[in-house]
Amino acid sequence: MEYVIEMLNIRKEFPGIVANDNITVQLKKGEIHALLGENGAGKSTLMNVLFGLYQPEQGEIRVNGEKVNITNPNIANDLGIGMVHQHFMLVEPFTVNQNIVLGNEPTKKTGIIDIEKARNEIKEISDRYGLKVDPDAKISDISVGMQQRVEILKTLYRGAEVLIFDEPTAVLTPQEINELMSIMRSLIKEGKSIILITHKLKEIMDVCDRCTVIRKGKGIGTVDVADTDANELASLMVGREVNFKTEKTEAAPGKTVLTVDNLVVRDSRKVELVKGLNLELHAGEIVGIAGVDGNGQSELIEAITGLRKSVSGKIKLNDRDITNKSPRKVTESGVGHIPQDRHRFGLVLDYSIGENMVLQTYYKKPYSKAKVLNYKEIFNKAEKLIAEYDVRTPSVFTKARALSGGNQQKAIIGREVDRSPDLLIAAQPTRGLDVGAIEFIHKKLIEERDKGKAILLISFELDEIMNVSDRIAVMFDGKIVAEVKPEETTEQVLGLLMAGSQVKAGETNVVK
Known part of the structure; x- marks a missing residue:
């Protein structure tokens, strides 16, 4: 040969x-x-x-x-x-x-x-x-x-x-x-x-x-x-059997956690990419946003998390206005964010993986006292999260950039889910992960949902959207153009809606 x-x-x-x-x-x-x-x-x-x-x-x-x-x-x-x-x-x-x-x-x-x-x-x-x-x-x-x-x-x-x-x-x-x-x-x-x-x-x-x-x-x-x-x-x-179908009970949505009302957001070129978008998300449910990349998903996430200013409209979390608040104010109000660009928004690559595990909480007790970092507590916490989320790293002192992309992603997910925020925004949460890790992350998202948390899932993987979401909002040209239930639709129908096709409600089971 x-x-x-x-x-x-x-x-x-x-x-x-x-x-x-x-x-x-x-x-x-x-x-x-x-x-x-x-x-x-x-x-x-x-x-x-x-x-x-x-x-x-x-x-x-x-x-x-x-x-x-x-x-x-x-x-x-x-x-x-x-x-x-x-x-x-x-x-x-x-x-x-x-x-x-x-x-x-x-x-x-x-x-x-x-x-x-x-x-x-x-x-x-x-x-x-x-x-x-x-x-x-x-x-x-x-x-x-x-x-x-x-x-x-x-x-x-x-x-x-x-x-x-x-x-x-x-x-x-x-x-x-x-x-x-x-x-x-x-x-x-x-x-x-x-x-x-x-x-x-x-x-x-x-x-x-x-x-x-x-x-x-x-x-x-x-x-x-x-x-x-x-x-x-x-x-x-x-080294074991993997379950490709996520097991979950039916959602029991509670109070409204997130309200996005007539939101308008521009990109860095001043082009309007979110065009009067409306969205509601309740406690105890996972809403998936399906859409072709470039239809305003990134700008929507950045506006909710405080990374980008909106032009007009309102964003409310638990009935409190968080429109155009700083990222820290948004975080402290009860928002967790797994960003789609882990290097730009998720990690400080030249910090140790241990330090990265407390980026959202380092200034609070027990990780900090009188503005002095308590590294013993920081690394103790990091070791627990690394073990729980199976982050493969030589040690907590290893620089984040030395880890594989998938292990970087698991570290971010561990940090954000561990805080158990009222609203967890998961943008491409399983990008770069293997099937075993994907199975684990999907279980974690459903666990958070079952604790009464609201999950906003943004993913380009249609099987992930269909598998994990309780409700799917289809985004096209800066707006939510339809809502469907995963058990009442197909990937083909979602694809048509994502491309802007006008499909009759009877054919798509569009929720009016």
């Missing part, structure tokens, strides 16, 4: 943790090979070894049968290995063109960068693989999905024959995910080979040929995807 990549018996250690313990992965030419594992299982670490970002303590790597020593990413590039990272490596003020050629600029005989040659090469690659990227657009002005295409173009421009995708769909909308899967298929047709780091079982079943499972740093085995199913893969990944 001819393999383009062989990673044999790889061991990678960090202080206090063995991230990869004697793992073997073999990639065939022209296949999409999944690397499946829970958050913190060691998937990204293993691929960072292949890409030259880390050096292994043991094991060897072979490319096309030849043993190689990949000591940095430039060597990986020279060997035809490219990596599309989970958190993009792009310079926002630069154009697409500038980002792609950065460090590999074509020059004229005079030494001046040949912009025209670069643009033509990028356009040719973009057209060949159906990437449809505007080379002159600024990174700061394009969508997350388009930024990912720029990362793919970067690797192809450097001549990659093997592409590593690290959790590529964690920040994409369902439509963008479908488009990415099509791009992967076209790459394979052109003779490329792909390693897909993921824990989304549907994607593995859709596009992958084989799957290597890693659990807690150890290789569990490699299976042919055609010979398995999602349930078996989930069991291999977490």
Whole structure:
């Protein structure tokens, strides 16, 4: 059997943790090979070894049968290995063109960068693989999905024959995910080979040929995807059976907790994205907001949590006006917030994970006295939350940026849910989480609901919206255009409503 990549018996250690313990992965030419594992299982670490970002303590790597020593990413590039990272490596003020050629600029005989040659090469690659990227657009002005295409173009421009995708769909909308899967298929047709780091079982079943499972740093085995199913893969990944259907009793809504009345919010370009929105949320219920990204969901959340000023309208919490209050005032009034952008709004990446666990409460007793932090209490609390929410970290002193994306997310969820606020806003709460962690988080949200708390769930995962919500509000063009009950509708109907289709109430069971 001819393999383009062989990673044999790889061991990678960090202080206090063995991230990869004697793992073997073999990639065939022209296949999409999944690397499946829970958050913190060691998937990204293993691929960072292949890409030259880390050096292994043991094991060897072979490319096309030849043993190689990949000591940095430039060597990986020279060997035809490219990596599309989970958190993009792009310079926002630069154009697409500038980002792609950065460090590999074509020059004229005079030494001046040949912009025209670069643009033509990028356009040719973009057209060949159906990437449809505007080379002159600024990174700061394009969508997350388009930024990912720029990362793919970067690797192809450097001549990659093997592409590593690290959790590529964690920040994409369902439509963008479908488009990415099509791009992967076209790459394979052109003779490329792909390693897909993921824990989304549907994607593995859709596009992958084989799957290597890693659990807690150890290789569990490699299976042919055609010979398995999602349930078996989930069991291999977490070491137990996983329940994909969230068990819950019927909601018993109580008093009104949140009232949003005729709210108008503009984005940073002064464009009106929330246009006279009305919404009510009661104690003891989970309301899911379904909508295509960019229809005002982010601006709505930011207005409720105090991160963005509203132009007009009212936001009331327990009948108290919190419109345009500061984030701390909103938090203290009884609002918890799991933000959709964990790096921008959820964590201070260069603080320890222990410090991040008390970001909402550090100035209160027992964590602070006379404006002096009590680190013993802070780290005691952090250790309890880390254990309860299974945050995989070497210690409470580890910097937040050193944790995997999924473990960062679990830390934020633990911090916010632990305060048991009257209103919990959960924006993409399971983004980047594996099936075991998703099951756990959904249970936590339902537990909070059953304690009489109000939960506002914003998610682009329609199965999550359908599975967890008691009531679904569909958001389109800055307004709530319909309300449906999950047991009386389908994902297809939701998709039509999310796209702005006018569907008769009888066909959709729209709640008037």
